[in-house]
Amino acid sequence: MSKRAVKIEAASRERLKKLLVDLMLIPGLSGHEGRVRRYLKRALEELGLETRSDRLGNLIATLPGAANAPSVMLFTHMDQLGFVVRKIEADGFIRVERLGGVPERALPSQEVLICVAEGRDRTGLIANKSHHATTPDEKYKVVPYMDLYIDAGFSSREEALAAGVDIGLPVVYRPHAIALSESRIAGTSVDDRAGCAVIVEAARLLVKSKQRPTVHFVFAVQEEFNLRGALTAAQILSPDIAIQLDLLLATDTPDMGYRGDVRLGGGPAMSLYSFHGRGTLNGTIPHPALVSLFDGTAKRLGANLQRSAHTGALTDSSYVQLVGQGVASIDLGFPMRYSHSSLEVCDLDDLEELTRLLVEGIASIGPGFSLDRDDYE
Numbered sequence: 001m002s003k004r005a006v007k008i009e010a011a012s013r014e015r016l017k018k019l020l021v022d023l024m025l026i027p028g029l030s031g032h033e034g035r036v037r038r039y040l041k042r043a044l045e046e047l048g049l050e051t052r053s054d055r056l057g058n059l060i061a062t063l064p065g066a067a068n069a070p071s072v073m074l075f076t077h078m079d080q081l082g083f084v085v086r087k088i089e090a091d092g093f094i095r096v097e098r099l100g101g102v103p104e105r106a107l108p109s110q111e112v113l114i115c116v117a118e119g120r121d122r123t124g125l126i127a128n129k130s131h132h133a134t135t136p137d138e139k140y141k142v143v144p145y146m147d148l149y150i151d152a153g154f155s156s157r158e159e160a161l162a163a164g165v166d167i168g169l170p171v172v173y174r175p176h177a178i179a180l181s182e183s184r185i186a187g188t189s190v191d192d193r194a195g196c197a198v199i200v201e202a203a204r205l206l207v208k209s210k211q212r213p214t215v216h217f218v219f220a221v222q223e224e225f226n227l228r229g230a231l232t233a234a235q236i237l238s239p240d241i242a243i244q245l246d247l248l249l250a251t252d253t254p255d256m257g258y259r260g261d262v263r264l265g266g267g268p269a270m271s272l273y274s275f276h277g278r279g280t281l282n283g284t285i286p287h288p289a290l291v292s293l294f295d296g297t298a299k300r301l302g303a304n305l306q307r308s309a310h311t312g313a314l315t316d317s318s319y320v321q322l323v324g325q326g327v328a329s330i331d332l333g334f335p336m337r338y339s340h341s342s343l344e345v346c347d348l349d350d351l352e353e354l355t356r357l358l359v360e361g362i363a364s365i366g367p368g369f370s371l372d373r374d375d376y377e
Helices: 003-024 034-045 157-162 190-207 230-237 288-301 348-363
Strands: 051-053 059-063 072-077 082-088 094-099 111-114 122-126 170-173 177-179 184-187 215-220 241-249 269-276 282-284 306-311 328-336 344-347
Touching: 003 034, 003 177, 003 184, 003 190, 003 348, 034 051, 034 059, 034 190, 034 215, 059 190, 059 230, 072 190, 072 230, 072 348, 082 111, 082 157, 094 170, 184 190, 190 215, 190 241, 190 328, 190 344, 190 348, 215 230, 241 306, 241 348, 269 288, 282 328, 288 328, 288 348, 328 344, 328 348, 344 348
Parallel strands: 072 215, 072 241, 241 328, 269 306
Antiparallel strands: 051 059, 059 215, 082 094, 082 170, 111 122, 111 170, 177 184, 184 344, 269 282, 269 328
16 A cells, blocks of 8 residues: 555545544434534535535535436435423423433433524533432333433523523433544444545545546435435435445444344444334335445455344335335445444444445446346346
C-alpha cells in the first residue's frame, strides 16, 4: 500500500469519526428530525450535491450516473427513538409516552434531554426510587414506563410551561459520545447516525468516481416510529435497487452468542434474513443479485463481509422493497452492541470497511447489471 493510500484512508477515518460524533450529539426524535436534517444538508452541499426534502421530511440528494444502468437508492434513517411529553404534574414532574422500542428495564436513572428548541433544551433525569425506601419485591421489578417520571428541576407545572415544556415535546436520551478505545465509540443514537456518517463519506467518494450508476442518497425519517418513513422517498425516486444501512446485532458478548456470528470489529455485515412477527409481520430477504454483488466485491477487496440472519428486528427496506413493481433490496450494516439503550457501541474499523464495500460495489453497477432473479437462483 502506498503512502498516499494510507493518508487517504486516515483522512476518511477522521471524517467518519467527526461525522459520527457530531451526529450523535444532535437530538432528532422520530418526527422531529430537523436539526439532523440541516446538518446533513450542509454536509452534502459541501460535496457539491443539491438536496431536497419531501413533505414527510426525508432528505434526498441525487448523483447522476450511467443512463442505462439500474438506479440505486442508498438510504438510512436519521431519526432516533425516545419519548413524547404526555403530562406535566402539578408538582412539575413530567410523564412521557414511549416512542419506538425503548427498553423499560434500562430507563431509571437515565439522563434525558427535553427538546424545547435549540438553545432552550432542558436536561432532566428519569427518576429511580430511593434505594433505602425500595421494598424487597420492588428491587427485582421492571417499572413500566407509564409509572416513571422525569425530574427536570421544576417545582410546579407553571414553571415547566414557562420554560417551554408542554405536551407533545420530544424527549431523547441526553446526547453524548464516549471513546472506549481508538476505534470503538459508545453513546447515544449510534443507531443510525453511524449509517448517516457512512453515506456522507460514500457520497464524497462516489462523486469522484468516473464509473457509477445514478445514486440517490436518502436520509429517512420516522424509522423508529413505524418503519415507513422511507416509503415516500422511494415512491418519488422509483429506484431499481435499494441498499439500506443500519446496525446488525453484534453477537460477541456473553448474552448474545446464541444469536449468530457477527463480531464487533470483524468488518461490515450483510443480512440474509430478517423478520419481525410481533404485530409487524414483515422483514427482508435480500435480492440474490445484490448478495452476489457484495459477496464478490468483498472478495475483490480482500475484506471480511460478515453474514447475519435474525428475527425480532427489521428495517424500512421491508416496505421500500414493495414499491412499484418491486425494488431489488438488501440490508447492509455495521455490527453494534446494546441496541436501543442509551449507550450503544460501534467500531470505526467496521464503518471504514462498510464505506469501501459500498463505494466499490455501487461503482461496479453498470448497464449490463442484471436484476433477473433467474440469473442467480
